[in-house]
Amino acid sequence: MSRKRWLALIAVAMLLVASAAMNVATATIFSESTAWGMPGGNQWEETIVERGEDGSGFIALLDVNGVIQDNGETGWLQTSSYNHRLLLSQLEHAAKDPAVEGIVLRVNTPGGGVVESAEIHEKIIEAQEEYGKPVFVSMGSMAASGGYYIAAPATQIVASPQTITGSIGVIMESINVAELAENYGVKVNTIKSGPYKDIMSATREMTEEDRAILQALIDESYDEFVAVIANGRGMAEDEVRRLADGRIYSGAQALELNLVDQLGSLDDTIAAMKDYLGADYSVVQYESSLGFSQLFSMSVNRMLSSEDELAGLHRLLAEHRSPTLKYLYTN
Numbered sequence: 001m002s003r004k005r006w007l008a009l010i011a012v013a014m015l016l017v018a019s020a021a022m023n024v025a026t027a028t029i030f031s032e033s034t035a036w037g038m039p040g041g042n043q044w045e046e047t048i049v050e051r052g053e054d055g056s057g058f059i060a061l062l063d064v065n066g067v068i069q070d071n072g073e074t075g076w077l078q079t080s081s082y083n084h085r086l087l088l089s090q091l092e093h094a095a096k097d098p099a100v101e102g103i104v105l106r107v108n109t110p111g112g113g114v115v116e117s118a119e120i121h122e123k124i125i126e127a128q129e130e131y132g133k134p135v136f137v138s139m140g141s142m143a144a145s146g147g148y149y150i151a152a153p154a155t156q157i158v159a160s161p162q163t164i165t166g167s168i169g170v171i172m173e174s175i176n177v178a179e180l181a182e183n184y185g186v187k188v189n190t191i192k193s194g195p196y197k198d199i200m201s202a203t204r205e206m207t208e209e210d211r212a213i214l215q216a217l218i219d220e221s222y223d224e225f226v227a228v229i230a231n232g233r234g235m236a237e238d239e240v241r242r243l244a245d246g247r248i249y250s251g252a253q254a255l256e257l258n259l260v261d262q263l264g265s266l267d268d269t270i271a272a273m274k275d276y277l278g279a280d281y282s283v284v285q286y287e288s289s290l291g292f293s294q295l296f297s298m299s300v301n302r303m304l305s306s307e308d309e310l311a312g313l314h315r316l317l318a319e320h321r322s323p324t325l326k327y328l329y330t331n
Contacts, residue, residue, distance in 0.1 A: 043288070044086065044090060044286045044287055044288050045286075045287050045288075046284045046285070046286060046287075047284065047285050047287050048282050048283070048284055048285075049061065049283050049284070049285045050270065050282060050283035051282050052274070052279075052280035052281045052282040052283070053280040054279040054280045054281050054282075055282070056279070056281075057099055057100065057101035057277075057279070057281050058099050058100050058101065058281055058282050058283070058284045059100070059101060059102045059103070059104060059270065059273055059274070059277075059281050059282070059283045059284065060090075060094040060097070060100045060102070060103045060104070060284055060285075060286060061104045061106065061270070061283050061284065061285040061286065062087065062090050062091065062094065062103065062104070062105050062106065062285075062286050063105075063106045063108070063286075064082070064087060064105060064106065064107045064108065064109055064120070064147070064150065065081055065082060065106075065108050065109065065140075066081040066082030066108075066109060067082060067109060067110060067111070067112045067328070068082065068084065068109055068111060068112025068113060068116045068117055068120070068146050068147070068150075068327075069082070069084065069112045069113050069116055070084040070085065070113065070115075070116050071084075082109070082112075083288070084116050084119075086288065087120065088119060088120070088123055090286045091103070091120070091123040091124065091127060092123060092126075093286075094127065094133070094286070095123070095126060095127035095130070095131045095133055096131065100133060100284075101133070101277050101279070101281055102133055102134045102135070102136065102273050102276070102277055102281075103127060103133055103134070103135045103136070104135075104136050104137075104138060104266075104269055104270055104273055104283070105124075105135060105136070105137045105138070105150075105151075105154070106138045106140060106266055107137055107138065107139050107140060107143040107147050107150065107151055108139075108140030108141060108142060108143065108147075109142065109143065109144075109146065109147040110142055110144050110145060110146075110147065110167075110328060110329040110330070111144055111145030111146025111147050111148075111149070111167065111326065111327045111328040111329055112145075112146045112326060112327065112328055113146070113324060113325070113326055113327075113328075114146075114170065114221050114324070114325040114326060114327055116146070117146035117149045117150055117327050118149075118224075120150040121149060121150050121152075121153060121228060124150065124153050124154065125153055128153070128155065134155040134156075134273070134276055134277070135153075135154045135155055136154060136155055136156045136157075136158065136269050136272060136273045136276075137150075137151040137154040137156070137157045137158065137269075138158050138264075138265070138266045138268075138269035138270075139151065139157065139158065139159040139160065139163040139165060139251065139260070140160070140163065140266075141160070141162070141163065141164065142163065142164045142165070142329070143159070143163060143164075143165045144164055144165055144166060144167035144248060144329035145167040145168065145169065145326075145327040145328050145329045146326070146327030146328060147165070147329075148165050148166060148167070148168060148229075148259070149225060149228060149229075149327050151165075152228050152229045152231075152232035152233060153228065153231070153232040154232070155276070156261045156262070156269075156272060156273075156276070157259070157260040157261050158260065158261065158262050158263070158264045158265075158268060158269040158272060159251030159254055159255070159260040159262075159263060159264075160251050160263065160264070160265065161250065161251045161252040161263050162250060162251060163250065163251035163254070164248050164249075164250065164329075165248065165249055165250075165251060165254050165259065165260070166243070166247060166248045166249035166253075166254065166259070167246060167247070167248045167328075167329035168225060168226075168229065168240075168243065168244035168245075168246065169222060169225065169244060169245070169246040169327075170218045170221040170222045170225065170325055170326065170327060171218075171325075171326050171327075171328055171330070172200075172214060172217070172218060172324070172325055172326065174200045174202060175202050176202055176203075176204075176205065176206070177202050177203065178202075178203050178204055178205055181203060188203040188204075190203070190204075195209075196209070196210065196213060199213065199214070200214065217325060218325070221325050221327075222244075225244065225327065226240045226241055226244055229244070229259075233258060233259065235258060243257055243259070248329065251263055270283055
C-alpha cells in the first residue's frame with residue numbers, strides 16, 4: 001500500500017475518534033432541538049419555503065431523490081443521498097401532523113427495490129385514507145419504474161413535459177462469471193441442501209428450471225405493479241398492461257396516456273394543491289439536518305472516493321451477489 005494511502009487511512013482513523021468524542025459531547029446539546037427525527041440520529045428540519053396568507057395550516061414538501069433502496073445507512077457513514085427510513089418517518093409525521101393540510105412529494109428517481117417502493121406506497125395510501133391528507137406528486141427529471149409506482153396512488157400527478165417516466169415493470173439481474181472463471185482455472189466448490197439453493201449463482205449457468213422459478217417471482221411483482229396503477233389511476237387492468245411493457249414515456253406522452261394529470265413544475269404543483277385545498281397555506285419543506293456527523297461523513301467520502309478502487313469493486317460485487325426484485329429503470 002502506498003505511503004499516501006497509509007496517511008489517508010491514519011487521518012480517517014483520527015477523524016473516527018474525533019467523531020465519537022464529538023457525538024458524545026453534542027448529544028446533550030441537541031437533545032432539546034426542535035428538529036424532528038427518528039431514533040438513531042436521523043433528523044430533519046421544517047423550513048418555510050413559501051409563505052401563504054392563510055396561517056391556519058401548512059403544505060408539507062418532501063423529496064424522493066435517488067435510487068429507492070434501504071441500505072441500512074443511518075449514521076455518520078451514510079453515503080447515499082436517499083434515506084429510505086427517514087423518508088418513511090417524514091411521510092408518517094406529515095400524515096399525523098394536524099397542522100399539515102396536504103403533502104407534495106417531489107419525485108426524482110429511476111425507482112428501486114420492490115419492497116421499499118411498496119412501503120412508500122403504503123404510507124401515501126395511509127396519509128390519504130386514514131388521515132384525509134391529499135398527496136400531490138411533482139415529477140422531476142425522472143420518475144420511472146418504482147418512481148411511478150409510488151406516484152400512482154397520488155391525488156394528482158404533475159410532470160414536466162420532459163420528465164422521463166413509465167418503465168413500468170420488474171427486473172432482476174445478476175452477473176455470471178462461470179466461463180471467465182473456467183478460462184482462468186478457477187474452480188468453485190458448492191455444497192447445498194437443494195438443487196435451487198444457489199439459484200442465480202454467478203459461478204454456474206442458469207437452467208430452464210431456474211429461469212421458470214425466477215420468472216414466477218417477476219410475474220407476481222408485475223401483477224402487483226399493474227394493480228397499483230389500475231387502482232391509483234382508475235384504469236382498466238388490460239389498458240395498464242398495454243402500457244406496462246417496460247418502455248419509458250416523456251411527461252407529455254404520459255399525459256396523453258392518462259398516467260399523469262397535468263404538465264407543470266414544482267411551483268405549479270404547489271399552486272394546484274392550494275387550489276385543491278381552497279386556501280393559501282404556507283409551504284414547509286422537510287430538510288435533512290446536517291449536523292457534525294453528516295458533515296464528517298461527507299468529508300470521509302470525499303477523501304476515499306478518489307482512490308478506493310477496491311471499495312467500488314466491493315459495491316459492484318455486493319449488488320450482484322444477492323439479486324433482488326426491482327422496480328428500476330436502467331439504461
